Amino acid sequence: MNENKPFKPYIPADKVTPEITAVSVIIGVILAVVFGAANAYLGLRVGLTVSASIPAAVLSMGIIRVLMRRNSILENNIVQTIGSAGESLAAGAIFTLPALFLWAAEGKGENPSLLAITVIALCGGILGVLFMVPLRNALIVREHATLPYPEGTACAEVLLAGEEGGAQAASVFSGLGIAAAFKFIVDGVKLAPTEINLTLKNFGAQIGTQIYPALVGVGYIVGPRISSFMFVGGVIGWCVLIPMILLFGYDPHPGRPGVEHR
Known part of the structure; x- marks a missing residue:
């Protein structure tokens, strides 16, 4: 570990400034x-x-500094920390809990209740915090000058940008408004289709795509490299693997005697 470069926080430890306040917690929870x-x-x-x-x-930054005229970078940091925690918790839930619903659909259990889902998510969040407490000193404080942490660095730059960060919030709200308007047009009043399909009668198949601004935003965020990986994976799955399964059939019970195979 890099012991020669001690970690120096932006706000000295002896400086008293608002940090965990009711305003920061409430706004952070709403964003989460x-x-x-x-x-x-x-x-x-x-x-x-x-x-x-x-x-x-x-x-x-846009809400705390520009709209509410509060000047505390630590308060802004609490808001973004709590707000970003909602995404992490949602990811942990949606990539694991659907398996319970799939088991229930196969008659191997019951659908988890809202209370059970809440308890599972709460336990996952608590475990994450408990693991992060001992790792903070090793991975952040001691390795601050070694590990780049590009996302954390970008967040810090946004918080340090001051008025520039508040101006950038207008772009976020503009994008939110445009996406909401598009969703209302295509799903609310049905003025435009959300899917474009092409039927291949000779092959008994159909090729289609969905039009979602959110997917454009995801592609912009993850970049062309990751987007190309996802595109190729989708093409292989839908245009190669699924037609092969349809053509050759599949065995839902491999190796089980007395079960008729397709």
Whole structure:
């Protein structure tokens, strides 16, 4: 570990400034609910979630510093920390809990109740915090000058940007408004289709695509490299593997005697 460069926080330990306040906690919880719901919806549809740390940092700066005229970077940091936690918790839930519903659909159990889901998510969040407490000193304090932590660095730059961070919040709200308007047009009043399909009668198949601004946003965030991986994976799955299963059939009970195979 890098012991020669001691960690020096931006705010000295002897300086008293507002940090964990009622305002920061309430705004952080609201952002956590919004980002958690958005990532849960997006993750179940696309198969991945996007980090909410940087958007939460931008919004916290816009709300705390610009709208509420409060000048405390630690308060902004609490807002973005709580706000980004909703995305992490949602990701842990949507990638594990659906298995319980699949088991229930096969008659191997019952659908988990809302209380059970809440307890599971709460336990996961508590375990994450407990693991992070001992790791903070080793991975953040001691290795601050060695490990880049690009996302955390970007959040810090947003918080340090001051008025620039508040101006960037306008872009986030503009994107939110445009996406909401598009969703209302295509799903609310049905003025435009959300799917484009092409039927291949000779092959008994259909090729289609869905039009979602959220997917464009995901592609922009993850970049062309990851987007290309996902695109190729989708093409292989839908245009190669599924037609092969349809053509050759599948064995739902491999190796089980007395079961008729397709």
